[in-house]
Amino acid sequence: MGLIERIYEAAANAGLLVSAEVAGRTVSVGFLCIDDNLLDGLVRSAAYTITYPLSLLPDLEAGHTVVIAGQTYQVRDVRAIGDGTERRADLTRL
Template sequence: MLAVELFYESARNAGLLTAVTVAGGPINQTVHCAFRAPDETVLDGFALSRDYQLDYPAAWLTLAPGDTIEIAGSSYQVRDVRAIGDGSERRAFLSQL
């Protein structure tokens, strides 16, 4: 197991990660990931918008723009996926459906 996977596994065991279900194929895949929903200032500071993000080990999950996932009963669509650091970790940017 790589260091980043061990880190995520430890965080999952401590209850720090969120269960994410990816729809597709014959069965749904559920993994634990770091889900964030930070506020982002839009409209020149007149409004706030949520910028949903999901961090996960690249070896655990393969996401692409357009994929649909479910987190805590809410559906999200993947907008973009980027590598973090050395590429062993990914960050997906999401839109709530």
């Protein structure tokens, strides 16, 4: 188990991660929902993102679905973070 996997395992044990179901598997991921005001505050927009070790979801790509807390999201984009052992996926709420 590499460093990033140990960090995510410790974060999961501390309750800092959420469970996500991807292709029938349940994994612990970091989940962010960032609200943003658009059009001078007339509209609110939310950006959904998960972070995870590459070894947990090596095949995750755009178009796949992720279920978090009963809500389904579609993956828009997956990018490497740092040395590539960690990934960030941008999601769209369905």
